[in-house]
Amino acid sequence: MNTSDMVAQSSLPGPHADSDERMRRENLVSRLLGRPEFASLAGVILVFLVFGLTAGDSGMFNLDGVVNWMQVAAYLGIIAVAACLLMIGGEFDLSIGSMIGLAGMMVAIPTVYFGWPFWLAVLFAFAASMGLGWLNGYLVMKTRLPSFIVTLAFLFILRGLTLALSILFANRTIVSGVGERAAHDWLGQLLFSGNVGAGLFSWLARHGWIATVADGTPLVTGIPKVILWWAVVALAASFVLARTRLGNWIFAVGGDAVAAKNMGVPVRKVKIGLFVFTAFCACLFAVLQVGDFGSAAADRGLQKEFEAIIAAVIGGALLTGGYGSVIGACFGALIFGVVQIGITYTNLSSDWFRVFLGVMLLVAVLFNNFVRRRITEAK
């Protein structure tokens, strides 16, 4: 899992730290500090401490409370992983939130208005989203414009398309009635709607280990699928980044695209692939949300791109590319979820949530920079 300082060091001969014992002892501390996810890990610990002290007995850490904020973190985590990979690859996607809105509609409208089976609508949404992701990436590579500009355009284009198409086909901006269809569809049942582990939870409830409602059914009937999806996406992305050639390529194209190209890395393919993956994650977010709430709306996913970027940055990713950590981004998403929901367990007014978020972002970035400078100066 050593994802840091790979690229920074790639042009230098690697120091053989193993050859000297004294070096190794020093390295243990500095290696921990040098990890990109260190600040976010510290942040997670801090946030849990704060809420453990201020909201410890409020129900926030009961099973239903945990499932509640874990879901917030999981939804964000899925797109934060994608945003993080893309940022490591040196690019940026501001159209994630709009893609969520559009993808949700691409699932809901065919299902409700065209009579498509749910699984077909889901496949269509994934195909179309990934196609748009490819277009995003293709335009960035073709025009040589900063991805910030291209995807900013797509932020508006996709949001506008969502509104216009939903009015055109459905004559409304919120399409309900997908939930039932998703729950009775083989693909929806298998992957997107409902919970996992119902048997285990009712067994726990029978033994009185978890809370139940009046008729004996457990209060929490299972683990929401979104949490498992988050784990799958995060683990897969971490594995690719740390253990595969593609992972090295992602670091390389983000660190120095020209040098990477000269070394024979397929820069275009890697970057376009990252945009496609980002669109895939946005669509996954949307499909899960539609399965969860049974409806799609034209304003779903508003500002989610910024939340995803914030999570990735708190997790140690650099805006300039070539540096970052998927696990860090997941910690960032976790901080986000815990603070957003946790603030409503304390007596603080939730009006202050955004202020805290902004300050936390600044602190995390300053901390990351500070630590990184210390490490590089020490070497």
Add this chain to the structure above:
Amino acid sequence: MMQRLGRKGLLAAFSAMALLAAATPSPSVAANERFVLISHAPDSDSWWNTIKNAIKQAGEDFDVSVDYRNPSNGDLADMARLVEQAAARNYNGVVVSIADFSVLKKPIEMVVAKNIPVITINSGTQQQSEQLGALMHVGQPEYDAGYGAGQKAKAAGIKSFLCVNHYATNPSSFERCRGFAEAIGADYKKSTLDTGIDPNAVESKVSAYLRNNPGTQAVLALGPDSAVPSLRALQKMGLKSKIWFATFDLSEEIANGIKDGSVQFAIDQQPYLQGYIPVAILALSRQLKTNDVAVLQDKLKGNAKFQARLAEYGLAPIYGPRHISSGPGYITRDNLDKVLKYAGQYR
């Protein structure tokens, strides 16, 4: 040098955080009963201020503490999470607007399953409220309110209109337009404009519509967020007081419009009651350990503090067998003064 700068920056950021934590106003002393009101409004929606004031005053009158929660961006998915959160926190009672029945069904049922009493307010219907297992609904039936306003327009000879809808993400908003359209016999889909809440966008969309449809006789705005920019658009086009104009809800600008005759009337759902009554009923229900709505309504009617508030702000709820309607009431020139005194605060 660089290092020191880094340290200074860190120190500054940390102290900023500490200052923030210190500067955040500490809440009032927690009473033993804790209720929460969850709305669907984004942070920028000014209309809910009245309800925030109402729950504060109801909390003082009945010695309970009430939290206000809302999704910052108005995203109903976030609102559903807030309702689940309220269940997890084990509040003594939950007040929630039924912004979208299918989205909120599961979370509200979770609250009911934990034996936490629920009162629904504002959006949604009385039938939906009963289906969810809530004690009662405190609101204004949307279609009826639109239809009532439409009948007044019909009496004035109106046959065509524009419905300025600033919150189209909420399906019940269209019911208001539909009610009005059916009362005057117009096609509501052709007459409805989805504007969003950005005031500049509302203004320019309204002027564009009126330029494209010069025969439009009337404008119905669905709230201050659409009414104020619409009025500005009419003024710039020289149509103010020439087009029959009515709006839902009240703000200071709308009150001024009623005064100078450019606004016929405001349909008032008396939001103060949507905040105050649910908190009062929940508090009484905990006090008397009963969920019998008839008993609770009687107790509420006999409550001196509540009656004092009604008299002070000139409010009148409409009591039904189970549900309480907070509106519709019409604000015209005749009763404006009393309302004006409290516009945007308690009315």
